[in-house]
Amino acid sequence: MNFPENLNISPSVFPENQWVNTTSAINSDDVFGFAAQREGIEKYGIAGRIWEAAYVLSIYVNPPSNLLFDPPFATPSSSHCPRTILELGSGAGMTSARIAETLTDQDMLIVTDLPEVCPLLASNLKACRSSTFPESSIHVRPLAWGEEPHAVAIASELLVRPNGARTLTHVLCSDLIYFPELLAPLLRSLLQVTSPPFSSTEDPTQASGVTVVISYKLRSLSKEAPFWSAFGLWFTFKPVLVKDTSSGDGTWQRFGASSDDPMFIFxxxxxxxxxxxxxxxxxxxxxxxxxAVADDSAKADDTFETLLFMTLEGSEA
Structure with a gap:
C-alpha cells in the first residue's frame, strides 16, 4: 500500500513564512529534510514523505511561544498528569519527534505504522534523540489499521500492567485520509483505540475519554467525504483555532485557514x-x-460538510 501504482511523489518542504518564529527542529535537514525524504520515498514509498498536514500538526503539538491555540494540545494542568499518546500511521515520524521533545519520564509515546515502516520510524527517532528525550518513554510498534491483533498486542504489552492499567490520553492522526479502501480500516482503528482497554474501563460513557487529534488536508472531497460522514456518527469534532500574538491584530482564526489548500486540525x-x-x-x-445510533440502517453525519461550507464561504472564526 505504500507503493501505489504509478507512484510519483517528491519530498515536501516546510511552508515558508506561514508561521512566525517556528522552531528549526521541524526543518531538520538531517532527518526530515529534502535529501532524507527522497531516500525515504525510494525505500518506504509514501511513508517516507512528510505530508503537508504533518507540518501543521507538528506545530500544534509543540508550538512556538507566539502561537496560542484553542484548545491547546497540552494545558498547564495536563503537564502535571502523565500523558499516554498513540500516533497512527506515523510515517517518517516528524510529529512524534516533536512530541518527544515535550515528554517527561512519566509520559508514554507509542509510535505506530505498518511493520515494514517501523524501521524508518525507529531510525528517525533515534537520529532526533537529544538529552531531553526520555528514551524509555518512546515505543515504536506495528499497527496496521483495522488489525485487532496489532492493537491487542500494544494494549497487552504497554497498557495492561501488574501495578495497574494505563489508558490513552491522546490519539494522533496526520494526513491519513486519502485512499478510499483505507477509510473504513482507519475508522475501525480509531474506534479500537478509543475503547477499553485503551480508554477507561470504569465507565467510558461518563468522561470525555481519549482525545483524538486529526490533521487533514483536503485533496479529493468525493473520495474523502465518506470517512467524515461515518466518523461524525461516532465522534464529535471541532477545528482548532490559533492566535498569533506577534501579529498586529491578534485575532483568532482556524488553524490552517491561511494555507493555500483547505487544511484543518480537528x-x-x-x-x-x-x-x-x-x-x-x-x-x-x-x-x-x-x-451507529444503535440501528442497522445506512446513515451519515453532516458536521464536516457544514465546517467545509463555512470555510469556503469565508464565515469561519
Whole structure:
C-alpha cells in the first residue's frame, strides 16, 4: 500500500513564512529534510514523505511561544498528569519527534505504522534523540489499521500492567485520509483505540475519554467525504483555532485557514452513547453508518460538510 501504482511523489518542504518564529527542529535537514525524504520515498514509498498536514500538526503539538491555540494540545494542568499518546500511521515520524521533545519520564509515546515502516520510524527517532528525550518513554510498534491483533498486542504489552492499567490520553492522526479502501480500516482503528482497554474501563460513557487529534488536508472531497460522514456518527469534532500574538491584530482564526489548500486540525471525542453500539464487522457497513445510533440502517453525519461550507464561504472564526 505504500507503493501505489504509478507512484510519483517528491519530498515536501516546510511552508515558508506561514508561521512566525517556528522552531528549526521541524526543518531538520538531517532527518526530515529534502535529501532524507527522497531516500525515504525510494525505500518506504509514501511513508517516507512528510505530508503537508504533518507540518501543521507538528506545530500544534509543540508550538512556538507566539502561537496560542484553542484548545491547546497540552494545558498547564495536563503537564502535571502523565500523558499516554498513540500516533497512527506515523510515517517518517516528524510529529512524534516533536512530541518527544515535550515528554517527561512519566509520559508514554507509542509510535505506530505498518511493520515494514517501523524501521524508518525507529531510525528517525533515534537520529532526533537529544538529552531531553526520555528514551524509555518512546515505543515504536506495528499497527496496521483495522488489525485487532496489532492493537491487542500494544494494549497487552504497554497498557495492561501488574501495578495497574494505563489508558490513552491522546490519539494522533496526520494526513491519513486519502485512499478510499483505507477509510473504513482507519475508522475501525480509531474506534479500537478509543475503547477499553485503551480508554477507561470504569465507565467510558461518563468522561470525555481519549482525545483524538486529526490533521487533514483536503485533496479529493468525493473520495474523502465518506470517512467524515461515518466518523461524525461516532465522534464529535471541532477545528482548532490559533492566535498569533506577534501579529498586529491578534485575532483568532482556524488553524490552517491561511494555507493555500483547505487544511484543518480537528479535536474529536467519542460520543458517550457510542460505547453501547455494535461496531459492524464489514468495512462497507461501517463506512455506510450501519450500527451507529444503535440501528442497522445506512446513515451519515453532516458536521464536516457544514465546517467545509463555512470555510469556503469565508464565515469561519
Amino acid at each position: 479535536i474529536a471525542n467519542r460520543r458517550p452513547e457510542s460505547y453501547a453500539w455494535k461496531i459492524p464487522t464489514h468495512n462497507s457497513d461501517l463506512l455506510a453508518g450501519r450500527g
